[in-house]
Amino acid sequence: MEGSLEERLRLIEARLAALEFVLSSAPAPAPAPAPPVPVRPLAPPVPAAVRPAAAKERRAGPGLEEVLGGRVLGWLGGAAVVLGVVFFLVMAVSRGWIDKPTRVALAFTGSALLLAGALWLYERKGQTQAALAAAAAALASLYASLIVGTAVYGLIPDAAGFAVAGLVGAVGAAIAVRWRSQVVGGIGILGALLAPVLVDAGASTTSLVFMAIALSAAVAVLVWQRWPWLAFASFVVSMPQLLGWMNDEYDGREFHHHILLILAVLVVYWALYLVAALAYELRVGAEKLSAASALLLFADVLLVSGSGWAVLHGAGRKAEATAWVLALAVGHVGVGLATLRGRVSRQTGELLIALGIALSAVGFALALDGPALVTGWAIHAALLAWLGARTQDERATVGAAVFLLLAIGHVLLQEAPPRALSSGLDHTARGLVAIAVVVVTAGFAARVAQGKVLQTREPFAIVAAAAAVYLVSVAIVDLSGATRATGATQTSQLLLSAFWSATGLAAIVLGLLRNRQRVRLGGLTLLGIAVVKVFLYDLKTLGSIYRVGSFIALGLLLIAGAFAYQRVQREVHE
Numbered sequence: 256m257e258g259s260l261e262e263r264l265r266l267i268e269a270r271l272a273a274l275e276f277v278l279s280s281a282p283a284p285a286p287a288p289a290p291p292v293p294v295r296p297l298a299p300p301v302p303a304a305v306r307p308a309a310a311k312e313r314r315a316g317p318g319l320e321e322v323l324g325g326r327v328l329g330w331l332g333g334a335a336v337v338l339g340v341v342f343f344l345v346m347a348v349s350r351g352w353i354d355k356p357t358r359v360a361l362a363f364t365g366s367a368l369l370l371a372g373a374l375w376l377y378e379r380k381g382q383t384q385a386a387l388a389a390a391a392a393a394l395a396s397l398y399a400s401l402i403v404g405t406a407v408y409g410l411i412p413d414a415a416g417f418a419v420a421g422l423v424g425a426v427g428a429a430i431a432v433r434w435r436s437q438v439v440g441g442i443g444i445l446g447a448l449l450a451p452v453l454v455d456a457g458a459s460t461t462s463l464v465f466m467a468i469a470l471s472a473a474v475a476v477l478v479w480q481r482w483p484w485l486a487f488a489s490f491v492v493s494m495p496q497l498l499g500w501m502n503d504e505y506d507g508r509e510f511h512h513h514i515l516l517i518l519a520v521l522v523v524y525w526a527l528y529l530v531a532a533l534a535y536e537l538r539v540g541a542e543k544l545s546a547a548s549a550l551l552l553f554a555d556v557l558l559v560s561g562s563g564w565a566v567l568h569g570a571g572r573k574a575e576a577t578a579w580v581l582a583l584a585v586g587h588v589g590v591g592l593a594t595l596r597g598r599v600s601r602q603t604g605e606l607l608i609a610l611g612i613a614l615s616a617v618g619f620a621l622a623l624d625g626p627a628l629v630t631g632w633a634i635h636a637a638l639l640a641w642l643g644a645r646t647q648d649e650r651a652t653v654g655a656a657v658f659l660l661l662a663i664g665h666v667l668l669q670e671a672p673p674r675a676l677s678s679g680l681d682h683t684a685r686g687l688v689a690i691a692v693v694v695v696t697a698g699f700a701a702r703v704a705q706g707k708v709l710q711t712r713e714p715f716a717i718v719a720a721a722a723a724v725y726l727v728s729v730a731i732v733d734l735s736g737a738t739r740a741t742g743a744t745q746t747s748q749l750l751l752s753a754f755w756s757a758t759g760l761a762a763i764v765l766g767l768l769r770n771r772q773r774v775r776l777g778g779l780t781l782l783g784i785a786v787v788k789v790f791l792y793d794l795k796t797l798g799s800i801y802r803v804g805s806f807i808a809l810g811l812l813l814i815a816g817a818f819a820y821q822r823v824q825r826e827v828h829e
Contacts, residue, residue, distance in 0.1 A: 355408045355410060356410055359400060359404040359408065359410055359411075362396070362399070362400035362404075363397065363400045363404075365396070366393050366396035366397045366399075366400055367393070367397070369389055369392060369393040369396065370389075370390060370393035370394070370397070370426075372389060373386045373387075373389035373390035373393055374386075374390070374430075376389065377390070377434065387434070387436050387439060390430055390434075390436075390439050391436075391439050394423060394426075394427045394439065397419075397423045398420070398423060398449075401416060401419055401420060401423070404416070421468070421469070424469060424472070425472070427439060428472060428476050431476065431480070432476060432479060432480060435480065437480075437482055437484075437485075445473075445488060445489070445492050449492055463496075463497070463500050463520065466493055466496055466497075467523065467524070467527070470489055470493055470524075470527055471527065473485060473486075473489045473531075474486070474489075474527065474530060474531045474534065478531075478534045478535055478538045479538075481535070481538060481539055483535060483545050483546075483547035483548065484547055486528075486531045486532060486535060486547055486548065486551050487547045487550050487551050487554070489531070490528060490551055490554055490555070493524075494554070494558060497520075497524060497558075498562065500520075501517050501520075501562060501566070514566055514567070514570055517562075517563075517566055518563055518566070518567075518579070521559050521562060521563050522559075524558075524559070525555055525558075525559040525583075528551055528552075528554075528555040529552070529555060529590070531551060532548040532551045532552050532555075532603070533590075533594065533599060533603065535547075535548055536548055536599045536600055536603050537597075537598060537599050540598065540600075541600055542600055542601075542602075543600060543602055544600055544602035544603050544606060548603070549606060552603075552606060552607065552610065553610070556583070556587070556610050556614065559583060560579070560580050560583050560614060560617075563576075563579045563580075563583075564576045564577075564579055564580055564621075567579055573621075576621070577618055577621040577622045580614055580617055580618040580621060581614070581615060581618035581622070583611075583614055584611045584612070584613075584614035584615035584617075584618055585611065585615075586611070587607050587608070587610045587611030587614060588607070588608050588611035588612065588615075589611075590604075590607050591603075591604045591605065591606070591607030591608035591609075591610075591611060592604065592608065594607065595608075605650070609650075609654070612635065612639070612654065615635070616632060616635060616658065616661065619631035619632060619635075625669070625670060625685050625689070626670065626685050626688045626689045626692065628665060629662045629665055629666055629670065629689045629692050629693065630692050632658045632659075632661045632662040632665070633658070633659070633662050633692045633693065633695075633696035635654075635655075635658040636654075636655045636656075636657075636658035636659040636662065636696050636700060637655070637696050637699050637700065638655075639651045639652070639654040639655035639658065640652060640655035640699065640700035640703050640704045640715075641703050643655060643703075643704060644703040644704065652704050655700055655704065656700075656714070656715075659693070659696060659697060659700065659715075659718065662692070662693055662696065663693055663718070663722075665689075666686075666689045666690055666693055670682075670685055670686045670689040670690070671686040671687075671689060671690055671725075671729055674739075675729045675732065675733065676728060676729065676732055676751065677732065677737065677742070677743040677748075678732075678737050678738060678739045678741075678742055678743060679729075679732050679733035679735075679736075679737040679738050679739070679747075680729060680733045681739065683733050686729065686733075687726065687729070687730060687733075690722060690725060690726040690729065691726060693718075693722045694719055694722040694723050694726060697715050697716075697718040697719035697722060698715075698716075698719040700712075700715040701713075701715035701716040701718075701719055713773060717773075717777070720777065724755075724758060724781065727754065728751055728754065728755070731747060731750050731751055731754055732747045732748075732751060735747030735750060743796070745796075745797050745798055745801040746801075748792070748793060748796070748797060748801075749793070749797065749801045749804055751788075752785055752788055752789050752793055752808070753808050755781055755782070755784060755785035755788070756782060756785040756808065756812040756813075757812060758778075758781055759778045759779065759780075759781035759782030759783075759784075759785060759812075760778065760782060760812045760815055761778070762774055762775070762777050762778025762781065763775050763778035763779060763782065764778075765778075766778060782812075782813070786813075789806060793806075
């Protein structure tokens with residue numbers, strides 16, 4: 256039983272061994288194929304503008320928290336530091352804690368350390384509003400300390416004060432250029448321009464020279480950094496000091512070297528302001544003139560021309576004062592013509608030419624009187640009208656109209672006022688010549704004037720026609736014996752009414768024949784004026800026989816005008 260059991264076990268082992276051999280020698284079954292991976296369609300590309308990464312990179316600007324935390328806190332801290340320095344100086348003075356030199360030294364030291372900290376913070380930590388605020392506060396504190404040390408305590412001489420102010424201004428300008436900070440530049444540069452006031456040096460020649468150097472530096476920074484506000488701000492700061500120096504130097508009792516020095520200084524400052532405006536426009540290269548440069552050029556003209564004229568006129572040199580204005584006019588026109596050919600915007604040259612022409616008008620008014628002045632302004636009008644026609648610039652045409660209006664205004668106010676229609680002229684030749692000049696100028700402008708503002712030449716033609724009627728009317732009254740002493744004569748008024756009526760009728764007929772509506776309307780206007788004069792003035796003032804003649808002549812002319820209208824209208828319809 257046991258033997259059989261052992262045999263059976265051996266048999267099972269043998270079979271298992273045989274089966275294991277068979278399995279080990281058979282080829283391995285092929286792996287089952289992997290299930291197919293489904294192919295998904297490609298999604299359309301996401302535009303760069305809406306990708307999350309690009310959206311995170313784009314920033315709309317500083318938020319409220321950044322403004323409050325990064326900027327407001329920094330500038331409030333800077334203001335607090337400046338006020339703290341000022342309060343310290345005031346408190347130290349009032350309580351006598353330390354002597355004056357120590358107070359000033361501590362103020363300078365603290366301000367310098369604050370500036371050094373601002374430089375370290377900016378250069379090591381990057382451009383931050385805290386560094387800008389600290390630098391601005393340090394510069395302001397240095398100037399405040401300089402004021403106390405010079406004007407208040409008198410510890411620092413004027414020369415040393417100028418040196419310190421120049422050094423602070425130079426450091427401020429250098430920091431402003433490196434950091435491109437307009438606030439720091441404004442404090443440093445404008446503070447240097449205010450140095451004579453800060454050190455209480457008065458209006459001395461040394462102060463003026465220092466201010467000229469500071470102004471030159473301001474012009475350099477203006478051009479380099481393209482800060483348009485700096486030019487006009489420098490003018491506002493330096494102009495009162497220049498006027499104060501002139502007031503101290505000027506002695507109007509005699510013409511001596513002080514006046515020549517004043518004029519020379521005015522020329523230097525005029526050139527500095529002019530260079531500031533032109534250099535900035537050249538640096539920017541814009542097609543339009545900036546508002547800051549335009550304001551600077553206007554202010555420069557007013558300051559230099561007005562100051563020089565006042566000095567010379569006060570010294571009794573009226574001819575030299577007028578020559579000063581005319582010389583500046585020529586200078587502006589020359590510079591303007593030169594800039595038109597350069598790389599500066601054309602508007603800059605045009606503004607300089609316009610300023611020169613305006614100055615020449617003032618100079619003519621100062622130098623001339625009577626028909627000569629009218630002729631001078633009329634020449635301006637004629638030249639501008641011709642220039643507008645050549646360049647197709649309507650502004651020149653408008654300028655011609657302005658000068659013509661000036662000439663007409665002078666004629667009506669001085670040479671041939673409207674009362675000349677009743678009492679004649681005070682000076683017959685001067686009055687008639689002045690009116691004739693207006694007639695010729697308006698007629699010339701009517702032939703050549705062009706422009707968008709004045710769409711046609713008719714406005715000048717209307718002025719020429721009205722001036723011609725006025726010329727003949729005044730001549731009739733004056734040659735008929737009317738004077739201011741005797742008043743109007745009946746003959747002159749009768750002839751005047753007849754002339755207006757006849758001229759109005761002639762204009763109506765001419766307008767009808769040539770189909771010129773404006774000529775007809777002008778004739779009707781003059782005829783209407785004649786009717787009003789006859790019914791309101793002649794009826795009241797003329798004697799019986801003159802009154803009869805006036806009414807009969809007017810009536811006949813009115814009938815003739817009505818007949819002419821009806822005749823021409825009939826011919827047109829036929």
